[in-house]
Amino acid sequence: MRIAVGPLLYYWPRATVMSFYEEVAAGPADIVYLGETVCSRRHELRAADWIAVAELLRGAGKEVVLSSMALLESSADVTALRKLAQNGRFEIEANDMGAVQLTDGRPFVAGPHLNIYNGGTLQLLHSMGARRWVMPLEMSRKSLEVLQAARPAGMETEVFALGRMPLAFSARCFTARHRNLPKDDCRFSCIAHPDGLRMDTREGQPFLVLNGIQTQSAAVYNLAGEYDALAASGVDVLRISPQSAHTGSIVAHFDALRRGADAAATAANVTALLPDAACNGYWHGRPGLELAGRAA
Amino acid sequence: MTEPSSPSSFELVCPAGSLPALKAAVDNGADCVYLGFRDATNARNFAGLNFDEAAIAQGIAYAKARGRKVLLALNTYPQPGMEALWRGAIERAAGAGVDAVILADPGLMRYAAERFPQLRLHLSVQGSATNVEAIAFYRRHFGIARAVLPRVLSLAQVEHVVANTDVEIEVFGFGSLCVMVEGRCALSSYATGESPNTHGVCSPARAVRWENGPRGLESRLNGVLIDRYAEHEHASYPTLCKGRFDVADETYYAIEEPASLNTLELLPRLMEIGVRAVKIEGRQRSPAYVAQVTRVWRDAIDAARGNAARFAVKPDWMNQLNALAEGQQHTLGAYHRAWK
Numbered sequence: 330m331r332i333a334v335g336p337l338l339y340y341w342p343r344a345t346v347m348s349f350y351e352e353v354a355a356g357p358a359d360i361v362y363l364g365e366t367v368c369s370r371r372h373e374l375r376a377a378d379w380i381a382v383a384e385l386l387r388g389a390g391k392e393v394v395l396s397s398m399a400l401l402e403s404s405a406d407v408t409a410l411r412k413l414a415q416n417g418r419f420e421i422e423a424n425d426m427g428a429v430q431l432t433d434g435r436p437f438v439a440g441p442h443l444n445i446y447n448g449g450t451l452q453l454l455h456s457m458g459a460r461r462w463v464m465p466l467e468m469s470r471k472s473l474e475v476l477q478a479a480r481p482a483g484m485e486t487e488v489f490a491l492g493r494m495p496l497a498f499s500a501r502c503f504t505a506r507h508r509n510l511p512k513d514d515c516r517f518s519c520i521a522h523p524d525g526l527r528m529d530t531r532e533g534q535p536f537l538v539l540n541g542i543q544t545q546s547a548a549v550y551n552l553a554g555e556y557d558a559l560a561a562s563g564v565d566v567l568r569i570s571p572q573s574a575h576t577g578s579i580v581a582h583f584d585a586l587r588r589g590a591d592a593a594a595t596a597a598n599v600t601a602l603l604p605d606a607a608c609n610g611y612w613h614g615r616p617g618l619e620l621a622g623r624a625a
Numbered sequence: 626m627t628e629p630s631s632p633s634s635f636e637l638v639c640p641a642g643s644l645p646a647l648k649a650a651v652d653n654g655a656d657c658v659y660l661g662f663r664d665a666t667n668a669r670n671f672a673g674l675n676f677d678e679a680a681i682a683q684g685i686a687y688a689k690a691r692g693r694k695v696l697l698a699l700n701t702y703p704q705p706g707m708e709a710l711w712r713g714a715i716e717r718a719a720g721a722g723v724d725a726v727i728l729a730d731p732g733l734m735r736y737a738a739e740r741f742p743q744l745r746l747h748l749s750v751q752g753s754a755t756n757v758e759a760i761a762f763y764r765r766h767f768g769i770a771r772a773v774l775p776r777v778l779s780l781a782q783v784e785h786v787v788a789n790t791d792v793e794i795e796v797f798g799f800g801s802l803c804v805m806v807e808g809r810c811a812l813s814s815y816a817t818g819e820s821p822n823t824h825g826v827c828s829p830a831r832a833v834r835w836e837n838g839p840r841g842l843e844s845r846l847n848g849v850l851i852d853r854y855a856e857h858e859h860a861s862y863p864t865l866c867k868g869r870f871d872v873a874d875e876t877y878y879a880i881e882e883p884a885s886l887n888t889l890e891l892l893p894r895l896m897e898i899g900v901r902a903v904k905i906e907g908r909q910r911s912p913a914y915v916a917q918v919t920r921v922w923r924d925a926i927d928a929a930r931g932n933a934a935r936f937a938v939k940p941d942w943m944n945q946l947n948a949l950a951e952g953q954q955h956t957l958g959a960y961h962r963a964w965k
Contacts, residue, residue, distance in 0.1 A: 400809070402782050406756065425758075426758075427759035427762065428758075430758045430759065430762035430765065431758055442809055444702055444809075446822065446823070447703040447705055448708065449730075449735065450730055450733075452732070453731050453732050465811075466811055467822070472704065476705045479705075496815050497809060497811065497866075498810075499806065500778065526873070528879050529872075530849060530871070531850055531870065531871060537815075537870075544812060544880070611814070614818075616814065616816055616818040617814055618816060618849075
């Protein structure tokens with residue numbers, strides 16, 4: 330299986346982003362998804378900067394994909410999407426049907442927010458140029474295996490395997506709201522929260538994470554312990570979502586898995602590197618926040 | 626590209642969770658009612674609600690005899706290996722003679738467009754189309770006639786979409802406020818295992834527990850504490866994004882207060898910019914609720930048609946709607962930029 334580093338979901342300072350991708354370039358990941366997918370107000374890196382990072386990674390032998398925003402509201406958002414889709418150098422990951430429309434038959438990756446829940450939709454997107462699809466976060470192993478049987482020839486399957494899960498998108502910026510700031514004057518509040526801003530229940534249970542207009546799981550999805558099942562299900566690519574610390578080590582652990590390391594032991598090692606408790610409920614057909622089945 | 630909607634073509638689309646609710650909507654002035662089957666193809670798959678074949682036949686006969694339309698929502702995503710249920714629902718809908726089906730899943734849309742080319746297709750709000758390119762996608766491949774916009778766009782953004790597509794645009798007018806982009810929210814399955822996309826439910830009732838503890842009345846969703854109420858506080862259904870939580874040692878409605886969306890005051894503007902229909906949310910609500918909300922909106926639309934420039938929201942309309950609203954509060958939601 331190949332390892333992908335997913336798009337950076339947080340707002341980090343420019344220098345942090347640059348050194349992060351230098352580390353990724355030197356590491357064993359095969360595929361890197363780049364770009365801002367959450368909020369168009371975030372611009373420590375401009376489009377041209379992302380292209381420069383893309384060239385750096387391509388030079389290091391990585392497959393580079395430019396990810397599109399999941400929620401496009403303004404005409405400026407759509408203009409930026411058009412430019413991205415027509416960049417002419419890198420494939421894009423479509424996270425909205427507007428992006429699929431703009432690929433106009435060119436090959437693309439169907440991202441996790443396109444809602445591909447069944448064989449009919451999978452085949453449809455393949456006919457429109459999707460050469461890889463990313464399973465929806467909430468899908469179980471059982472459902473995936475049914476879909477894999479209906480997978481068109483040549484279509485690759487990617488699974489979000491590590492990270493806080495992006496569960497929802499809103500017009501409202503919850504990070505700005507936390508500071509009583511309007512969205513249009515958010516003062517780039519996200520930059521203070523390199524792994525998002527945690528939201529606990531009133532009895533202290535970590536529940537969700539506020540990341541601008543995105544809401545994530547507080548628990549961190551960790552499928553390292555499911556490596557054998559992922560391989561048996563015909564998964565081609567495992568996605569590791571960037572976190573502010575230890576991403577390089579986590580990628581190394583997943584690299585060890587494909588070289589035969591013990592899955593249960595690796596899962597435990599990975600769990601020790603996470604910003605919060607691990608979960609894997611979705612994979613087992615359970616509520617996403619649960620930690621079920623084999624140790625993860 | 627769209628002509629400004631003539632006031633006479635502006636439609637009031639009302640919810641029908643049952644035959645009595647359908648009749649209440651029609652009798653009180655709905656131009657269209659929307660309903661769904663009693664199964665997983667329906668994003669409002671509540672116990673004891675919705676329609677079987679006989680009830681749909683009766684409902685269609687009742688509406689058509691009075692010159693109204695019936696729209697059928699098949700707005701969940703077919704789950705792997707179960708596509709036959711959703712495809713069968715398309716066949717049943719076409720056979721029953723509905724005026725349009727409301728779909729979210731592209732694969733199902735292709736099936737409907739190929740098998741029943743005469744069947745009018747509406748893009749469900751669960752299809753998450755928030756921009757002109759996404760709407761163009763569904764128009765180009767499946768010939769959709771109408772798109773329902775998620776409740777996340779400002780009025781100016783709605784106007785831009787309407788001005789740049791030849792697909793009819795429908796927006797939400799009143800009812801529960803969904804804070805997240807519909808069709809892109811898995812919070813419910815994260816807590817309970819069931820979400821709108823997979824099971825047609827958000828914060829399912831089977832996962833709700835109410836407990837009177839030493840610190841007050843508590844509502845839980847699959848064990849997760851959603852809110853706790855002091856004695857004088859009004860307790861509301863524990864939709865998980867409308868609870869009170871702790872963020873950096875501060876307890877508040879971190880995502881959204883319990884309140885209903887109410888765009889009554891925007892009505893003349895919605896007509897003016899070319900929106901073709903306004904939707905009332907609430908297929909889980911009683912026939913009495915449907916009757917009252919429909920009556921108020923019918924009166925308001927007729928008043929706006931008569932003289933848009935002099936349109937003013939009557940206090941009596943607002944009082945009636947507030948009495949039915951979640952937490953007795955209403956909001957313009959994202960239509961009003963400051964909401965964000």
